[in-house]
Amino acid sequence: MENSKQLDQNKKEKPQSSFSKVTIIGFVGGLIWSVIAYISFIFHFTEVGPNFFLTSFQVGGWANAVTGQLVSIFVLSVVSIAVAFLYQAFFKQFQGVLPGIIYGLAMWAILFLLSPLFMSVIRPVKELQIATITTSVCIFILYGVFIAYSVSFEAMERKRNESNYSNKS
Template structure:
């Protein structure tokens, strides 16, 4: 069965809009991993509030409330959108999951070791506890691989851009 002219033209015109793709990827990265962070906080795997990045702007009592936790997830979504565009600009040429893992670990280091304690948004590394450190490191590594691998799959997946083989072509390819 041959592909119609319309199908061929649709495949040729497939170009991803980087702005919309970055917004979608960042939104869903923040929503998924921010919600997971909220769940892990409520299950006492981590002591870091879901809205820890908003600590300088809101009282801790508010950030512990239901609305505060919802705003915390929203702040993680905004953070993820910005981080996604930064990833696309700096590391977008890399393929595979490793760049994303390193990216997530670097963000964890910045937020929990370097700037976080300095700005007072998280406790110093010696006071925060191993459970919190391991949990947050895992979540940030997974968050980074989600961003990195999704980006790599969208922009470096050449198989999706190849023409579809017909029934006779598939038999001949075996």
């Protein structure tokens, strides 16, 4: 009996692949920060809810209802997976909070400054209330830090584990 307990304790879990970890980081990051954006929208801290992209596709009135917001939260969570992989591909070697702040600000700039030039997803920044700008910048900064810090930490842990494994051989 005691011998089987010891065998169970000695078994190590098979580590998750980098792909699955980054997928989870991206999805959870998108889910958390989209929900926070929706809460900010409900309490009128921002005029832009998670459904900002649905309303530009003329999908009907449901896009402005709770259903549209929830569908948008799910879609943004899935899109966030690509955002996490983009960070992993180009910036995972950067450590700390500052790269995440920059990444979040870059995503905000693309969405709020560049997208109004090409499509009517969001009104131009000069037409938005200061509360919307401030809230959305803060949410994007926190989202960027979440993605950057999590992906960089995962990459650093993987590198450390690989180096420990190669030292034991």
